[in-house]
Amino acid sequence: MQLIAQIAFFIVLVAGIAFFTFNIRRVIRNIKLGRKIDRSDNPGERFAKMAKVAMGQSKMVKKPFAGFLHIIVYLGFIIINIEVLEIIIDGVFGTHRILSFLGAGYNFLIATFEILALLVLVGVIIFWLRRNVTNIYRFIGNELKGWPKNDANYILYFEMVLMILFLTMNGADYQLQLNGADHYAQNAGIAGSFPISQFLLPWFEGFSNATLIIIESTAWWLHIVGILIFLNYLYYSKHLHILLAFPNVYLSKLKPLGEFDNVEAVTNEVKLMMDPDADPYAMPAEGAEDDVPEKFGASDVMDLNQVQLLNAYTCTECGRCTAECPANQTGKKLSPRKIMMDTRDRLEEVGNIINEKGSFEDDGKQLLDNYILREELWACTTCNACVEACPIGIDPLSIILDMRRYLVMEQSAAPSDLANAMTNIENNGAPWPYNQMDRLNWAKEN
Amino acid sequence: MAEVIKVPTMAEYMAQGKKPEVLFWVGCSGSFDDRAKKITKAFVKLLHEAKVDFAVLGTEESCTGDPAKRAGNEFLFQMQAATNIEVLNGYEIKKVVTACPHCFNTLKNEYPVLGGNYEVMHHTTFLKSLLEEGRLKVEGGKFKGKRITFHDPCYLGRANNVYEAPRDLLRKLEVELVEMRKCKSNGLCCGAGGGQMFKEPEPGNKDVNIERTEQAMEVKPEIIAAGCPFCNTMMTDGVKGKNQEDKIEVMDVAEMIANAHDL
Numbered sequence: 001m002q003l004i005a006q007i008a009f010f011i012v013l014v015a016g017i018a019f020f021t022f023n024i025r026r027v028i029r030n031i032k033l034g035r036k037i038d039r040s041d042n043p044g045e046r047f048a049k050m051a052k053v054a055m056g057q058s059k060m061v062k063k064p065f066a067g068f069l070h071i072i073v074y075l076g077f078i079i080i081n082i083e084v085l086e087i088i089i090d091g092v093f094g095t096h097r098i099l100s101f102l103g104a105g106y107n108f109l110i111a112t113f114e115i116l117a118l119l120v121l122v123g124v125i126i127f128w129l130r131r132n133v134t135n136i137y138r139f140i141g142n143e144l145k146g147w148p149k150n151d152a153n154y155i156l157y158f159e160m161v162l163m164i165l166f167l168t169m170n171g172a173d174y175q176l177q178l179n180g181a182d183h184y185a186q187n188a189g190i191a192g193s194f195p196i197s198q199f200l201l202p203w204f205e206g207f208s209n210a211t212l213i214i215i216e217s218t219a220w221w222l223h224i225v226g227i228l229i230f231l232n233y234l235y236y237s238k239h240l241h242i243l244l245a246f247p248n249v250y251l252s253k254l255k256p257l258g259e260f261d262n263v264e265a266v267t268n269e270v271k272l273m274m275d276p277d278a279d280p281y282a283m284p285a286e287g288a289e290d291d292v293p294e295k296f297g298a299s300d301v302m303d304l305n306q307v308q309l310l311n312a313y314t315c316t317e318c319g320r321c322t323a324e325c326p327a328n329q330t331g332k333k334l335s336p337r338k339i340m341m342d343t344r345d346r347l348e349e350v351g352n353i354i355n356e357k358g359s360f361e362d363d364g365k366q367l368l369d370n371y372i373l374r375e376e377l378w379a380c381t382t383c384n385a386c387v388e389a390c391p392i393g394i395d396p397l398s399i400i401l402d403m404r405r406y407l408v409m410e411q412s413a414a415p416s417d418l419a420n421a422m423t424n425i426e427n428n429g430a431p432w433p434y435n436q437m438d439r440l441n442w443a444k445e446n
Numbered sequence: 447m448a449e450v451i452k453v454p455t456m457a458e459y460m461a462q463g464k465k466p467e468v469l470f471w472v473g474c475s476g477s478f479d480d481r482a483k484k485i486t487k488a489f490v491k492l493l494h495e496a497k498v499d500f501a502v503l504g505t506e507e508s509c510t511g512d513p514a515k516r517a518g519n520e521f522l523f524q525m526q527a528a529t530n531i532e533v534l535n536g537y538e539i540k541k542v543v544t545a546c547p548h549c550f551n552t553l554k555n556e557y558p559v560l561g562g563n564y565e566v567m568h569h570t571t572f573l574k575s576l577l578e579e580g581r582l583k584v585e586g587g588k589f590k591g592k593r594i595t596f597h598d599p600c601y602l603g604r605a606n607n608v609y610e611a612p613r614d615l616l617r618k619l620e621v622e623l624v625e626m627r628k629c630k631s632n633g634l635c636c637g638a639g640g641g642q643m644f645k646e647p648e649p650g651n652k653d654v655n656i657e658r659t660e661q662a663m664e665v666k667p668e669i670i671a672a673g674c675p676f677c678n679t680m681m682t683d684g685v686k687g688k689n690q691e692d693k694i695e696v697m698d699v700a701e702m703i704a705n706a707h708d709l
Contacts, residue, residue, distance in 0.1 A: 062632075258605025259555035263520045267560065270524040274532075297518060326635040326658075331651030379648040382516045382640030383600040388631050404518030418517050421644035426522055429508030430474040431644050439472070440504035442483040443453035443490075 002094050009091035009224075016228030023235035027313055030351040033360075037305040039251045046250045049393075054249040059391040063320070066130070069123040073159070076120035077242065080166070083113050087224050096183055097173075100191035107193035114170060114196040121163040128156045138319030141328075143338040148317055151237045158230050165223040171200030172216035181209045184216075241316035245392040248314040251307050252393030257384040260401060265294045297405025300366040301347045304402060311394040312344035321386035321396055327379040334379035336386035336396035342371035343399060368403055377403050378415055451490055455504040456537045467499040468572070469539045471553065473546035474509050475675035481682065482675035488704035489545050489569055495709060496582040500543075506533050510552040517641035524560065527552075531562035545569040545700060547601035547674045548639075554606070568602055570612040570673050570699050577618065586620030587706035594621040595667040596699075597658065597681060598633035599674035612673045612699045619706055624665045634658050636680035643676050659684030662694070669695045671702060 039046075052058045057074060061067035086099045100106050131139050131152060144152075174194045176184035204212060234240050241248075272278050298304050301312075321336035322328050328335050346367045354360055368374075380400045387395050407413045414422065421431040429436040459466055470493065476486040493500050511526030534542075542564045544550050554566035567575075576582040594616060602608045609630045616623050628634045637647070637654025647653055659681060662670050670685070672678045675698075682696045697705075 256551075256555050256606050258551040258601050260515060262556070262559045263524075266520045266524050270521070270528050273525075274528050296520065324632065324634075326637060326654045327648070327650070329634075330637075330647075330654050330657050332648045333650075334648070375648050378645070379650070380640050381600070381635045381637060381642050381654065383635035384604045385600075385632075385635065388604050401516070401518065404516075405520055406518070408518035409521060414517060414519070415645045417645040418641050421641070422514055422517065422519050422522055425509045425511070425514055425526065429526075430478060431509060431513050432474065432478055434478045436508060437505050439477045439507055440453065440455070440502065442472075442477055442486055443502075444450060445483070446450070 006092060006094045012225060012228065013088065013091065016225075016231060020232050020235070023232070026351060026355070027235065027240070029354075030347050031306050031309045031313065033302050033347070033350065034304050034306040034309040035302075037307050039307060042254060045254060049252070049254070050246055050250040054246045054392060057391070062389075062391075069126055072116075072119045072123045073127075076116040076123075079116055080113050080120075082109065083166075084224070084227060087220070091224060097186075097191045100186065106191065110170070110192035111195050114167065114194060117163045117166050118196045121160060121167075124156050124159045124163070128153065128160075131156075138323040138337075141319060141322055141335055141337065143335055143341055144317065144319075148238065148341070151239075152317070154233070155237060155239050158226070158233065162223060162226050162230065165219045165226060167197045168200065169216055169219035169223055170194050171197035172204060172212050172219060174198060175201055175204045175207075176209060176212050176216060179209055179212070181213065238315065238317045241314050241392060244310065244314040248310055249393040251310065253387075253395060253398075257387055261398070263296070263405070265296070295406070296409035297407070298399070298402035299368040299406045299410070301343060301350055302360075303406070304343065304367075304399060308343070308395070308399055308402075309347055311396075311399075312340050312347060314392060315340035315344065315394055316392075317341060318391070320389040320391065321394070324385040324389040326381055326383060326385065332376075332379040333373060334376040336400075339372060339376070339396045339399055340394060343367060346371050368406065372403065374407065374413070377407065378418075380404075451487060451494070453490060453504075454501045456501045456506065456539075457504070459501045460537065465538065466501040468541045468543050469534070469537075470500045470502050471510075471542050471544035471546075471549050472502055472507060473544055473549045473675070475679075476545055477507070479675060479679065481679060485545055485675060485678065485698040485701055488698065488701040488709070491704050491709040492573065492576075492582065492700060492707075495707065496576045498576070498581070503533060503537075510549045510557075512548040512552045513641045513644060515552070515556070516639070523556075527557055527560045527562065531557060531560060534562055534564065539564055541565045541567070543567045543569055543572040545673075545675065545698070547599040547605070548676070551601040551605050568606075568608055568611070568673065570602075570615055571608060573700065573703065574611045574614055577615070582703075583707075584615060584618040584703050585706060586618075587708070589669075589702055589706055590620040592621050592668045593624060593666065594669045594671050595624050595626055595662055595665050596629075596671045596673075597626070597636065597662065597677055598630055599672070599677050600633070600635050600639050602673055603633055604631055612671070615699050615703060616671055619702060621669075624667060626661045626665055628661055634661060636674075636677040636684075638676035638680045643679075653684075653687075655680035655684035656687050659688055659690075663688065663690065667694060669697055669702070671697060671699050673699055 057067065057071050060070050089098045090096060130136055173184060174197060177190050295303060301309060317337055319337050325334060325336055350360055353363055377400055382397060384397060387397050424431050424433050428434060472486055475482040508530055509526055510530060511523035514526065515523035542553055547568060550566055550568045553564060573582065577584055596612055596616060598609065613623060634657065635654060636658050670681050672681060678696055678698060685691050685694050685696055
C-alpha cells in the first residue's frame with residue numbers, strides 16, 4: 001500500500017512537471033516569434049534592477065497597502081515552498097517529515113510556515129474583497145469582464161484552499177503525533193511546532209487515529225496535487241508573472257523613459273537620401289532583390305520584439321498602468337493593460353495556429369483592428385505613466401508606438417489634424433504653418 | 447517698455463569668429479506661440495541678466511521632430527534630426543539649453559545615436575546652475591509667500607528624472623510650494639504629449655487638461671508653475687475652462703524669476 005502511494009506520487013509529480021514544461025516551451029517558442037532585440041548590455045545594472053524591483057518588490061510598495069499584502073503572499077509563496085521540498089521527498093520515499101532531524105531548526109521552520117500560511121490566507125481574502133466587494137477603479141475596467149475576472153478569483157481560491165489544506169494537514173499530523181500513532185510519532189518527541197494549526201485540535205477531538213490518518217493524508221495529497229495543478233494553471237492564466245517577472249525586469253529598458261528606440265532601417269534610408277555622393281541609379285547589391293523590404297512598425301505580434309512579447313506574458317493585469325493613464329482616466333478607450341492583454345491573447349491565438357498546423361498560416365486576423373483599435377492608439381499622450389506604474393517593468397508605450405509607426409509609415413493613416421502638423425514640419429520646420437524664415441520674429445516684437 | 451531685446455544668432459557669432467558659451471534652442475512653440483514667446487523672452491532676459499554668452503539658431507532652427515517621432519513618423523523625425531544635427535555640428539555646438547522639455551528630451555536622448563552629441567539642459571536646470579555659480583540672484587519679490595504648485599512636464603520628470611531643479615528655483619522665490627495629489631513620478635500629463643497637441647482628443651468624457659486643472663485646483667494655488675510651453679497652453683486652457691482665470695495664473699518658472707526681478 002505504501003509502495004503504491006509512492007509510485008502514484010512519483011507519477012503525479014513527473015506528469016505535473018512534464019506538462020508544465022511542455023507548456024512553458026510553447027511560451028518560449030511564441031516569444032521567439034518576435035523580432036530579436038539586444039538587451040545583453042549592462043548585466044550588472046540589469047541584475048541590480050531585478051534584485052531591487054522584482055525580488056525587492058520596490059515598486060509594489062508605491063501602493064503601500066496592496067504592496068504590503070503582496071509582499072506577504074510573495075514571501076509566503078517562496079518560503080512555504082521549502083516545505084514543498086520536504087513534502088516531495090516524503091512522497092517519493094514514503095518517509096514522514098524527513099527534515100525533522102533538524103530539531104529546533106525544524107520546529108522554527110514549521111512554525112514560520114504556519115504563521116506565513118495564516119498571513120497569506122488573510123492577505124488573499126483581503127485581495128478577494130478588494131476585487132469583488134470594494135469599488136477600486138483598476139479592478140472594474142471593461143477588459144476585466146468575463147474570463148479575466150474569473151481567472152483572478154480562481155487564483156485567489158487556489159491559494160486559499162492550498163493554505164487551508166496545509167494547516168489542516170499539520171493539525172491532523174500534530175494530533176496523530178500526540179496520540180503516538182504509528183509512522184507519525186517519533187522517538188525524539190513532537191516533530192515540528194504548530195503555532196497556528198494547534199487551534200484546529202479541538203475539531204479533531206474524539207476522532208480515531210484511522211480517521212485522523214485519512215484526514216491528514218487526504219490534506220497532504222490534495223495539497224501537493226493542488227500545487228501541481230496550480231503550477232499547470234499558470235500557463236492558462238495571467239499568473240505567469242510569478243516566474244516571468246524576474247527575466248522581465250532584467251530585460252526591461254534601462255535608458256531614460258523619454259528615449260524612444262531608433263529605427264535603424266530608417267536611419268540607413270535617411271543617410272542615403274542625404275548623401276550627395278549616393279548614386280541614384282546604382283544597381284542593388286548582389287542578392288538584394290531577394291530581400292524582403294522591412295515592414296515599418298507593427299500590425300501583428302510577429303512585428304513586435306521579443307521583450308514586448310515577454311511583457312505580454314508577464315502582465316498579471318493588476319491595472320496600475322491603466323489607473324495612471326491620463327487617457328483612460330478621462331474616459332478614452334485606451335487602457336495600457338488592455339494593450340498587454342490583447343498582445344498576449346493574439347500571441348496565444350497565433351501560437352495555437354502553429355500548434356495545429358505546424359507553422360503559422362494567415363488567419364485573416366491581426367493585432368491591429370481585430371484586437372487593438374486605432375482609437376486606442378491615438379489616445380496615448382506618450383506620458384510614460386503606464387511604464388512608470390508597472391511594478392515589473394512592462395512597457396505598453398513601446399507597443400503603442402510601434403503600432404503608430406505602422407499606421408503612419410505603412411498606411412499613412414494618421415488622424416488628419418496630426419497629418420497636417422506633420423506636413424507642416426516637413427514643409428516649414430514647425431508643426432504649425434509658420435514660415436521658417438519668421439522663426440526669429442519674436443526677438444523683434446514687443 | 448518698447449525696448450527690443452538683443453538676441454544674437456549663431457550666424458552672427460560665426461561671422462565674428464566667436465563661439466557662445468551655450469546655444470539657446472528656442473523650439474517651435476517658443477518661436478511662434480504667442481504665450482510661449484513670453485517665456486522665451488523672459489528666459490533671454492535672465493540670460494542677459496546673468497551675463498551668459500549665448501546665441502540662437504534663429505531661422506536655421508527647425509522642429510526637432512519630437513511630435514513626428516511620437517506620432518509614429520520615424521522618417522520625418524530622422525529627416526529633421528539629420529538636418530538639425532548637420533547645422534549643430536557645423537557650428538560645433540557643445541552645450542544646448544532649451545525651455546521646452548520635448549526639445550530637451552529629443553536633443554539629449556535621441557540625437558546621439560544619429561550623430562548629435564551635446565550637453566543638453568532644460569532651462570530650469572540651467573538657471574539653477576547659474577544660481578549656484580552666483581551669476582543669477584533669485585529672490586522672492588512679488589511671489590514671496592504665494593501659494594504655488596508645480597506641474598511636472600512628462601518629458602522633464604518621468605522621461606528624464608528632473609524633478610527638483612524647478613522646485614529648487616521656486617523655493618528660492620520664497621513661495622509656499624504645495625504639491626498636487628499626483629506629482630513628480632506620478633504626475634498626470636497635461637494632455638499635450640505624443641502629438642495630442644496637434645489633434646482633437648479621442649472620444650472620452652473629459653479632456654486631460656481639465657482633469658489636471660481640477661487636480662491643481664484641489665490645492666488652491668494662486669499660480670500653477672510650469673516648465674513646458676505645451677503644458678502651459680494646456681493648463682491655461684484648463685484654468686479658463688474651469689472659469690478660474692481670475693484666481694489662478696499659469697506661469698513658467700523662468701517667467702516668474704524674470705518677473706520677480708522686474709525684468
